[in-house]
Amino acid sequence: MPHPDRVRVLLLWPGGLFSGGKNFGVPQLLSLAAAVRASVDAVVEVVDLDLERAFGKPDLRKIFERGYDVVGISCYSSYDYLKVMAIAEQARSLLPRAWLVVGGYHPSARPHDFTATDSPFDCVVVGEGERPFTRIVKACDRGDPAPKGILGPEPVHDLGELPPLDWTLLERYRPHVRKVASQAEIYLSRGCPFGCTFCMERAKKEESWRALDPESAVEAMHRLDAFLDLSRFTLRVTDALFGLRPEWRREVLERLAARPLRARKIWLLTRLDLLERQDIELMARAHVSPGFGVESGSPAMLRTIRKSSAPEQYLDSIHRISEWALEYRVPFGINLIVGHPGETEDTLRETAQFARRLFLRAERTMGFLSVDPFRLYPGSEIDRDLPAWQARTGMRNHRYPWWQDGDQAFLSEWVDASAGLGYRATFRLKDELFSPILREIPSRFCYEGESRDYFLRAIEEQVELCSPRRRMQWLGLWHLWTGLVNESTAEQSHSAVAEDSELGSLAVQVRQSTLGEGAEPQALLAVPRERFVAPSELGDCCLNRASKLAEDSERRLLPMKSFAAMSKAIELAEGDEVVVLGDGTGYGAALCCRIVGDQGKVVCIEQDPDLASVARANLRESAHARVIEAPPGAIEHWAGARKVMVSLALAELPDSWVDALAEGGVLVAMCGNRLVLKRKALTGLPQAAPP
Known part of the structure; x- marks a missing residue:
């Protein structure tokens, strides 16, 4: 029903390059919607172009023809840049009087990519968007001129101040969501104080770790479960870092164990050097599985990328976690990155030896492995101080800025790690050293819970990435x-x-x-x-x-x-x-x-x-x-x-x-x-x- 006297707001998720349309939730946009509606009598709609595929090919013309005063488009990552600019051009053509706003990791890292005189956008939000975007909608509601340029950062220091997410904004998708999605997403915290040099998290300008209180965090998950019925879904807690503080982490897990969700499994990312036996036992009871960004098995590389100041102890801790996970039947994932700036053949072989010991030393494992190439992300420390990194490590990026070309998935990783390790050598060694390990893991993975198929798909995807066909494509x-x-x-x-x-x-x-x-x-x-x-x-x-x-x-x-x-x-x-x-x-x-x-x-x-x-x-x-x-x-x-x-x-x-x-x-x-x-x-x- 039209509301001619109320500001009409569209929040648009453009679809993710790597998501393949498998995720339900867009919690970032739902949080913006909740903040706006708490302050302005506005009509807010949320459109997810991934989920729109449940109805056929998304038609932007039909979406924009509904008529909006403010359109916020998420450019979550640099891979979305070209797509977001194309969507915004069409929005500008069909909605010439609307205010167009962009936010996300890439706009936070590279706001000036969106502020050229021929840009379709009116303004860019840097960092967390609730406060600046609400201010934009208020200005529109008052009839003020459209804001121009860069707004933010304005971080939310107390997440308890934010209104709860209204999942009914996605009601249109609920009957059809299983056609395109197998996972649901939710955020419980923000920020990460660890300064990993390759990570884009710091583009948001606020590093402090902030979380909902444990009771509110668990209640937020149950509200999603009540709306969607998670019995057919894996729930991904998409926090940059789950549970920095042990007392918070353990209370959330205790509450989940006492009041379980219907989700097939809860998946989250955390640091292995934060966890103790007690945490793994609680995860077993709470139906939670952790993923760890280990990044390298070489102590020298871990120091270089500032993953840990005590890398030997850091690497030792994963072996303990592996033993506890086997004892409590908790599946876990490990991610390694090959080709970091400064990487050499020796450090790659060291990482492969670490992975072989972790996954192939025993006949059974609850763990699985993913191996990613290094990608040069804007907003990371390496990006911010690129000339110094090039001089210090001999790294060379062949196409930068890569997000302004097609084939972004390839171009983002087309980097020589060091003077002695070019891209092709890294490509060859990745297959030589890690493919045999990845192919062995399926026969040793011993988790037999109801979500075994979910983890096996992840394992098989990694094996498929090693196939001659995929390598030939690259x-x-x-x-x-x-x-x-x-x-x-x-x-x-x-x-x-x-x-x-x-x-x-x-x-x-x-x-x-x-x-x-x-x-x-x-x-x-x-x-x-x-x-x-x-x-x-x-x-x-x-x-x-x-x-x-x-x-x-x-x-x-x-x-x-x-x-x-x-x-x-x-x-x-x-x-x-x-x-x-x-x-x-x-x-x-x-x-x-x-x-x-x-x-x-x-x-x-x-x-x-x-x-x-x-x-x-x-x-x-x-x-x-x-x-x-x-x-x-x-x-x-x-x-x-x-x-x-x-x-x-x-x-x-x-x-x-x-x-x-x-x-x-x-x-x-x-x-x-x-x-x-x-x-x-x-x-x-x-x-x-x-x-």
């Missing part, structure tokens, strides 16, 4: 961005791919996985398909899908199994002579060369001069292959051929091409999704080949 991005940054020519990029033995080895493994055992023809496994596609296609080119031939071309290389079907259809064999029409960069010809052998002959016809040039380079070592730069319909170059394969995707097969065959000759092509095979009869008339 190397594909490395080649793409190395070429872009260095302004490499097509020939230089092609040579770099051809000379990359690590990429080649991964590509063979992916082709084997795609094609399965006993793939025919064997040429599909032998021919390095990655050399025949655009750099942006490298990551997925060995899957059974079409791949772009060049960045500036719409032409696509047919899927591998299409070539398999075509070569089988024309009964291509050793010693044959074959023509490949419209073969782009020469992949079809390369396959045919493998099949027909040294006694056969292959003619590759390609009209695009740039693609033909790449084809010549790809076929340089095949003495029995010849590339002709001509259209496929230039039959004077191939008339009388007995076997012809078409690499182009066609709508229909021209009869003139069949007419050009020798009598008894055969021609095969993919027309749409159909394999079309035609043979020229001995009478000279074309006929369809038998099925």
